[in-house]
Amino acid sequence: MAMMKLSLFLFFFLIFYIAADTIEITVNQYTGLKRREIRGIENKFYQFQFCACPKKLTDRLVANNLQKCDCSGFERGKQLRESIGIAKLSNSVISKIANFDEETSRLLVKVLAGDRTLTWPDFQTIPMSNSKSEVLLTTLPNSKMRLAYTTNSIQKSTPGDNIPVMTNEKPKLSKLSTFFKTFRKSGAKKEEEPKQKYEVKAAPTPVTTFSSSLEINPEIRRLSNMNAVKSYLFSRSRVDKNEPVSYDVQSLKNMIVSYHNIYRSKHSALALSVDPVLESRGKRWADELAYHKGCLIHEQPRVYGENLFFFGARHLPNPKTLAQAVTQSFYLEGIGYNYSNWRPFSYFKTGHFTQLVWKKSTRIGVGISIVKANTVRSPCMSTSSNNMYLIWVVVKYDPAGNFESKNEYLDNVRPMTSSF
Numbered sequence: 001m002a003m004m005k006l007s008l009f010l011f012f013f014l015i016f017y018i019a020a021d022t023i024e025i026t027v028n029q030y031t032g033l034k035r036r037e038i039r040g041i042e043n044k045f046y047q048f049q050f051c052a053c054p055k056k057l058t059d060r061l062v063a064n065n066l067q068k069c070d071c072s073g074f075e076r077g078k079q080l081r082e083s084i085g086i087a088k089l090s091n092s093v094i095s096k097i098a099n100f101d102e103e104t105s106r107l108l109v110k111v112l113a114g115d116r117t118l119t120w121p122d123f124q125t126i127p128m129s130n131s132k133s134e135v136l137l138t139t140l141p142n143s144k145m146r147l148a149y150t151t152n153s154i155q156k157s158t159p160g161d162n163i164p165v166m167t168n169e170k171p172k173l174s175k176l177s178t179f180f181k182t183f184r185k186s187g188a189k190k191e192e193e194p195k196q197k198y199e200v201k202a203a204p205t206p207v208t209t210f211s212s213s214l215e216i217n218p219e220i221r222r223l224s225n226m227n228a229v230k231s232y233l234f235s236r237s238r239v240d241k242n243e244p245v246s247y248d249v250q251s252l253k254n255m256i257v258s259y260h261n262i263y264r265s266k267h268s269a270l271a272l273s274v275d276p277v278l279e280s281r282g283k284r285w286a287d288e289l290a291y292h293k294g295c296l297i298h299e300q301p302r303v304y305g306e307n308l309f310f311f312g313a314r315h316l317p318n319p320k321t322l323a324q325a326v327t328q329s330f331y332l333e334g335i336g337y338n339y340s341n342w343r344p345f346s347y348f349k350t351g352h353f354t355q356l357v358w359k360k361s362t363r364i365g366v367g368i369s370i371v372k373a374n375t376v377r378s379p380c381m382s383t384s385s386n387n388m389y390l391i392w393v394v395v396k397y398d399p400a401g402n403f404e405s406k407n408e409y410l411d412n413v414r415p416m417t418s419s420f
């Protein structure tokens with residue numbers, strides 16, 4: 001069987017800034033059926049349905065008591081034939097459940113292939129988790145389906161907050177809506193041009209002079225989780241008070257590249273060079289996220305490797321601080337990484353890191369978009385965010401990393417050889 005190059009370099013950086021008290025479920029990856037199992041239904045699609053049901057209802061009873069649950073519609077995944085060869089699929093299926101009360105409800109999923117229900121029992125409980133998770137679902141006949149997903153509780157931001165942060169508070173709620181469809185619809189409204197666009201300063205630094213002399217700020221190097229990164233940026237933005245409207249985007253881009261190369265050099269990976277095509281693709285996608293999507297979503301189809309970052313505040317920290325923080329936010333996923341081991345789906349937890357240090361990637365392009373929060377109409381955006389600015393960072397890599405094979409990982413993700 002020919003080895004397929006799968007687009008497994010999509011990662012969700014779901015740090016939603018947001019709207020109402022809802023739960024959002026993103027399916028990031030799942031194992032597909034084998035060739036012999038899909039004969040006659042190759043053109044059908046995988047489908048996912050999510051329900052919030054009373055905790056006292058057992059999995060087996062759910063199917064006959066759906067009136068007691070809040071369920072999403074059927075969200076379409078990949079076409080079945082795309083699983084032939086290597087039964088592993090990447091794509092995002094996003095559902096949103098409103099009014100989910102974690103005290104009294106739990107979350108279940110049902111998976112179908114066309115009209116055929118794959119899961120047995122139909123509905124199976126999946127844990128709520130604010131970080132990336134995997135579950136093994138039981139399927140007929142007697143096998144397992146691996147499902148990688150994220151649930152996010154999305155809460156109203158309080159007016160006056162300077163920064164959107166992912167909340168750890170328990171979500172509360174009750175009505176179910178389908179985020180995926182809303183999302184698609186709003187994404188399709190291309191004609192709705194944003195009212196305000198902020199022009200950014202032209203390059204103040206020639207591209208040739210920006211590298212190597214940047215020092216590593218040990219404070220940023222010590223940030224070991226996303227919340228720490230966010231709080232740090234929050235505190236720095238209050239001190240630096242850079243105006244988003246006239247932010248030095250070119251310096252930020254240059255320094256993101258430089259920090260990538262410093263971090264890469266610690267892992268036996270050569271420096272990446274800036275590629276104008278990647279840069280313009282990155283910019284295009286950053287604008288798409290900023291003006292239309294309003295959520296961190298990977299570009300499809302995925303031609304390049306891609307890492308995403310998002311931050312919002314009234315002011316911004318200086319470009320150097322932000323550039324290292326962006327790079328560190330990718331790098332921190334490598335904490336505890338086992339360089340002599342590999343398991344499928346590992347990209348899901350460590351993909352930003354492995355793409356960052358991936359040896360075979362040689363080119364990079366950074367796209368940045370800064371918008372005023374209230375110019376964006378999106379299901380992920382709060383309306384109570386006047387005076388807030390959102391910065392979207394899209395980093396494209398070529399050749400793409402995270403090629404799903406053990407040897408590729410062992411070759412391309414090398415242990416640290418020199419310290420920072």
Ligand SMILES: *[C@@H]1O[C@H](CO)[C@@H](O)[C@H](O)[C@H]1NC(C)=O
Pocket residue numbers: 338339340341
């Ligand atoms: C890393 O993986 C190898 C191979 O599976 C294993 O022998 C080793 O114990 C692991 N190391 C750590 C620190 O987990």
